[in-house]
Amino acid sequence: MQRKTLTQFLIEQQRAGDMTADLRLLIEVVARAVKAISVNVSKGALAGVLGEAGSDNIQGEAQKKLDVIANDILIQANEWGGHLAAMASEEVETIQAIPRDYPKGGYLLLFDPLDGSSNIDVNVSVGTIFSVLRCPGDCQTPTEASFLQPGDDQVAAGYAVYGPSTQLVLTVGRGVHGFTLDREMGSFIYTHADMKVPEHTQEYAINSSNARHWEAPVQRYVAELQEGKTGVRGKDFNMRWVASMVADVHRILTRGGVFMYPMDEKSRSKGGKLRLMYEANPMAMLMEQAGGAATTGRERIMGLKPEKLHQRVPVIMGSRNEVERVTGYHNDA
Structure with missing residues (x-):
């Protein structure tokens, strides 16, 4: 039986009318950035990416080298595709405008590039979190106010967890679905369909x-x-x-x-x-x-x-x- 990839899953969602073509392409770009971050996380000390970056983020917290690397990867991957009006990162004080020579789209992307980065140096799981909103009003000149929408307005959200395997978990408003990175193939494979939180727990x-x-x-x-x-x-x-x-x-x-x-x-x-x-x-x-x-x-x-x-x-x-x-x-x- 052929395994379904993230791209195939997203195309099916688009055909069913659950997402636009631009949103599908945006999520694919985020997934490619996640793969690049996963490579850097997995190399660790071999690539010299552990330790402090020598700078603080907007929260006043000391940044790790991988915080900065992951933030740059997400920005560079997403700024040129034409799907976004602007981005915002937990690591940066102001919104990230799309360069003038790139086309703009109708979505806003927010992300925590490397959640749990205090765990990096001890080789414990970290992750990336992202959220997608529609850009209200003039998408050519979005402002910080454009992002200040309640969570109910999100059109997609997800996270990647960099553990023994790299997994991408996402929703476009029709349930929660999980994908596991096949490192040899370089593709996210659909492995967790319609995930549900168990009602009873200990x-x-x-x-x-x-x-x-x-x-x-x-x-x-x-x-x-x-x-x-x-x-x-x-x-x-x-x-x-x-x-x-x-x-x-x-x-x-x-x-x-x-x-x-x-x-x-x-x-x-x-x-x-x-x-x-x-x-x-x-x-x-x-x-x-x-x-x-x-x-x-x-x-x-x-x-x-x-x-x-x-x-x-x-x-x-x-x-x-x-x-x-x-x-x-x-x-x-």
Whole structure:
């Protein structure tokens, strides 16, 4: 039986009327950039790409060499194709305009070029996250305001996880689909059809070193999980924490669970830890398309109207019943 490639899958989606030709080509370009990033990640020390870049990003965080490399790969791959009006990267303060000598299209691309980059030097999974919006109004001169659309307006979202194999997981609003990179063929192969988040779970992902800073609803929820079979939940839970959102969310999307980076006293002044436009919205779209849920603890993430390009929010996402339980605790409080 012939294996279906990403290109074949996307063409079928286009023929079914689920996406335009330009959106299909845009996703293919992002996938090619992901392959290039995967090569650099896999070479590691052999290519001299580990360690600090000697610069900070807009968040004030020290950049790794691979942060810069991945950002450049995504920009260079996407700026000339004619599908985009502009781009925005978590690593850069302002939007990335399309050079004047290149044609412009009707879409906006946002991305976190290398999520979890603190794991690079210890050879633990990292990833890339992306989100696609339609460009409103004049697509010849888009501004930062053009990007400030709620997550519900996304036309596509996805991530790549660079682990033992490189996987690309995406949605165009008709379910969630996974592809695995065949390194010999150089193609993404359709390996995970119509992915669904399991409803019932015994796993959760949270940075427990911040426990003393959590709000009461999160402390209540996690305490219940830790009580195990003798507690109100009547079963044991395992905690898993990779410190790479892509890796943690990919595990939950595959076998269920809840991922939490909630509001706490350390991040309150910033509005939260994770970036709404580059991380929370695209991952929330994937979770909802897979039958899960995603909230800030108090409201649905994709219903938020962004106020600025690098806005941060608390994030709770995963199996619907668990997300609704911890969100209910916030509402009770």
